[in-house]
Amino acid sequence: MNKNTLIAVIVGVVVIAGVTGYVLTHRQRSNGSSQISVSTNVCSDFPKEWVEQTTGKTIIKTEAMNSGPTHVCQYYVDENNFITLRLNNLSVEDQKKGQAALGRTITTNNAIAMDHFIAVQPDGRINGVYLVINPNQFLAVDRTSTKALSEEEIIRFAQNVAGKMQGGTRSVASTPTPTQKATTEVSKPQETDIINSFFGVIGEHRPSDAVSMLAPDQIASDADKQAWAVQFNAFSTLKVMSVEPALQDTWTDTQHEYKVTLDATMKPEAASAPIPYYGWDNGTNIRWIMLVKVGDLWKISGIATGP
Structure with missing residues (x-):
């Protein structure tokens, strides 16, 4: 091999090595940046087998529900209890106001490695963990009861969901750190916020949350609660079109009335x-x-077809 040929071979090797190095570096940089990605097919993005692996629960069936901006996958641990992942294309701030309207506290947990908030019920139990994708989209981790996931398990599951959304694959098995109170406070919801939240949770197929927004006289017994829940579950879609004050000359300090225009689609079985x-x-x-005022909160006291 003459000198010129040797130089050409060396240059060629250097060029190839340089290109290879560039490709590897480029891939590493690309893979190193986490991109949050969730499709509207939640059951496909988070398959039953993955949920079983990360929760240690046996999932007997899954059920997908899609309605407007809401995309849900329910993972049943038995015939009555399930874990829910719910993708919503809705305002995160409005969601916080809605949770406040239900009398819940907004907190965070530093074990969850993405923007989020946690809604905690007055009894101290976690109602849901909301993983924030952007200001108008979030993935909520819900459950029917602690029979589906315990307090520790729902946080750990939310950790794993957050990791998967950001491109991770390893399951978190360690005990999560204690929940920390959020540094920002959510302002008390206005009356129109409460009405929007009430019909919003019905449209999101969360009848139990809607029931909890009713005035005490409407849910005096378990039978009353069940009757309302069955009715709220009869909607396929429900959307608020407008909310306006009504009969303001009859308002008192503890009772107000509003006229609400809604767009509804009922389930055929209704x-x-x-x-x-x-x-x-x-x-x-x-x-x-x-609306009637109960303590510091406004509650739904009546839903009528006329004033």
């Missing part, structure tokens, strides 16, 4: 209800909502 579709039409509906 046709067999004692009152078909519980008196709702598919399409535009007008309802008169009575």
